[in-house]
Amino acid sequence: xxxxxxxLVVFGDPPLRRTINATLRNLGYQRVHAVENGVxxxxxxxxxxxxxxxxxxxxxxxxxxxxLLEKLRSQPATKSLPxxxxxxxxxxxxxxxxxxxxxxxxxxxxxxxxxxxRRIDELMERRTKPSLYQQLLLSGQxxxxxxPQESIMWFREAVHENPSNPIGHYWLGQALExxxxxxxxxxxxxxxxxxxxxxxxxxxxLKEFYRRSGRTDELYAILVRLYHARPxxxxxxxxxxxxxxxxxDMEQGIACFEFVVGSVRHRPKVLAVILAKFYxxxxxxxxxxxxxxxxxxxxxxxxxxxxxxxAQILTACGHAPQARDGLVKLLRRSxxxxxxxxxxxxLLLAHIYExxxxxxxxxxxxxxxxxLQTSQDAAPKPQPxx
Numbered sequence: 001x002x003x004x005x006x007x008l009v010v011f012g013d014p015p016l017r018r019t020i021n022a023t024l025r026n027l028g029y030q031r032v033h034a035v036e037n038g039v040x041x042x043x044x045x046x047x048x049x050x051x052x053x054x055x056x057x058x059x060x061x062x063x064x065x066x067x068l069l070e071k072l073r074s075q076p077a078t079k080s081l082p083x084x085x086x087x088x089x090x091x092x093x094x095x096x097x098x099x100x101x102x103x104x105x106x107x108x109x110x111x112x113x114x115x116x117x118r119r120i121d122e123l124m125e126r127r128t129k130p131s132l133y134q135q136l137l138l139s140g141q142x143x144x145x146x147x148p149q150e151s152i153m154w155f156r157e158a159v160h161e162n163p164s165n166p167i168g169h170y171w172l173g174q175a176l177e178x179x180x181x182x183x184x185x186x187x188x189x190x191x192x193x194x195x196x197x198x199x200x201x202x203x204x205x206l207k208e209f210y211r212r213s214g215r216t217d218e219l220y221a222i223l224v225r226l227y228h229a230r231p232x233x234x235x236x237x238x239x240x241x242x243x244x245x246x247x248x249d250m251e252q253g254i255a256c257f258e259f260v261v262g263s264v265r266h267r268p269k270v271l272a273v274i275l276a277k278f279y280x281x282x283x284x285x286x287x288x289x290x291x292x293x294x295x296x297x298x299x300x301x302x303x304x305x306x307x308x309x310x311a312q313i314l315t316a317c318g319h320a321p322q323a324r325d326g327l328v329k330l331l332r333r334s335x336x337x338x339x340x341x342x343x344x345x346x347l348l349l350a351h352i353y354e355x356x357x358x359x360x361x362x363x364x365x366x367x368x369x370x371x372l373q374t375s376q377d378a379a380p381k382p383q384p385x386x
Contacts, residue, residue, distance in 0.1 A: 007120075008051045009034040010041045010068065011086075012060035020055065020086075023113045038063025042071060045078055053082045053120060058094075069101040082123050092198055096229035100200040133162045140171055148178035166192035166199045173205060182209070198229045207239075220247060227256070234260050238277065245281045257284055261291060268295035268302075272309045279313045289317040300326040304337060311348060320352045327352075339376045343369045 007029050011017035014036070021034045033049070035041050037060040045051060054072070058065035065085050072078040085106040087094055098106055104123050107116065126134065140154030155172035162168060173188035186209050192202035203226045210219035223240040230236060241256030257278050264270045271291060279288045292310045299307035307326055314323040327349050334342050346369035353362035 006031045006033070006050045006052045008041060008044060008054045010036075010038060010054065010056035010060070010065070012036055012057060016057070020116075023116060024055075027113055027117050037061060038065070038068030038071070041068055045072075045081075051081065053084065053123065055084045055086060055116075055120075057086045058088075066097050066101055069103060073102050082127055084119060084123060092229060093231060096198040096200045099196070099198060100230070133158055133165070133168070136161060137168065137171060140175060144171075144175055144178060148175050151175040152179060164195060166195040166202065169195065170199065170202050173202065177205070185209075193225075197225065200226065200229055203229070216243070219243065224252070231259075238274065242277050242281070245278070245283070250283060253281070254284065257287075265291065265294070268299040268310070269306045271295055272299070272306045272313070275313050276309060279316055285317045289314060289319050292317070293319065293322060296322065296326055300329050304330055304341065308341070308344065308348070315348070315352055315355070320355055324349060324352050339372050343372050343376075346372070 007024055009017060009020050009024070009032060011020060011034065017034050017036065021032050024032045033044060033051075035044060038056070039062045041054070041056070042063070054068075056065045056068055060068075063071070069083055069085070072081055072083065082104050085094075085098060085103050086109060087106055088109050094106065097103075104126075105119060107119050130138065136154050136158035140151040140158065143151040143154065152172065152175045155168060155175050158168040159172055169188045169192040173185045173192065176182075176185035176188060186206065189202040189205045189209075192199045193206065203222055206222050207219065207226065210216075210222060220240075220243050223236060223243065226233070226236045227240050237256040237259050241253050241260065243253075244250075244256065245253035260274050261271065264274065272295070275288050275292055278284050279292075292313050296307065296310045296314065299310055307330060311323040311327050314320070327345050330337070330345055331342070331349075346365040350362045350365035350369065353359070353365065
């Protein structure tokens with residue numbers, strides 16, 4: 001089989017990038033272009049340059065291998081571009097991410113020139129001479145949007161042809177969802193996960209089913225499996241953490257909490273949203289209050305909505321005096337905000353004063369909120385222009 005004409009090499013490590021480049025040329029690949037990160041790779045592709053196969057490392061400073069792959073798969077022009085990931089070692093997370101981002105395969109270091117040549121040949125062979133199973137999948141994918149019932153037929157044939165491959169079951173689930181056959185789709189995703197416990201895409205779909213139908217136990221179980229497969233996914237940890245704490249799994253819940261707040265400690269808006277999901281659990285209230293206080297004063301000065309959310313959290317965690325001080329500062333700048341926001345500030349201050357038994361001040365703030373609400377309701381509504 002003739003070698004692919006144009007190879008794009010994406011490696012952050014300069015010596016390794018040069019080695020891969022030279023190796024490919026020695027193997028007979030004449031048109032090799034090497035770049036150091038995913039951003040440069042995508043710029044090369046967007047410039048209209050022809051690329052037949054991409055070989056990319058995982059770790060790069062700008063747009064790493066998986067981020068590049070996700071971006072390629074999201075663009076119609078590059079959706080089907082063959083991509084080989086090069087990794088230092090195989091881990092469960094690597095396999096799960098490869099499945100999730102539709103990698104064509106991966107190569108583990110160290111490898112020989114023959115290993116690299118063989119992997120590219122195998123990939124191109126599958127692309128130019130797909131098996132019956134692959135042809136059935138391609139037919140189903142081609143009709144999925146316009147004719148889901150037809151795609152169901154193709155995917156059922158694919159599953160019949162290769163019942164042990166989770167990919168066919170996943171795509172069958174996609175088609176069944178499109179056709180509104182939710183229960184059958186769920187069974188297809190379950191089968192995919194049964195065949196490959198790291199099939200993240202199927203677990204993501206099951207997560208949505210369980211959440212929508214209120215099946216908390218099943219949602220918890222699939223989130224645990226997802227977090228095990230992809231411990232780097234903050235969205236999973238953010239959903240799993242509160243659920244684990246509610247179920248009494250303190251170790252899992254605290255681990256999720258520490259992970260999600262780890263890199264957002266100095267981003268008040270994001271941190272506030274995260275803390276709002278955890279503050280009600282007594283085991284974490286001291287940590288939540290400490291983190292909220294660390295960004296509260298900055299939020300009061302720069303982001304009133306975030307400051308208000310943090311004030312609610314602090315009040316619930318037993319730090320009402322600190323919350324009150326920030327809210328009073330916001331009231332002093334009331335002309336900067338909508339009446340609806342100032343009403344909420346007055347009501348929260350009334351709640352704080354009620355908690356500490358200062359009924360006079362609580363009443364003053366409730367009366368102020370009532371007055372603002374009445375004036376807001378009485379204000380003439382803007383008329384639509386004819």
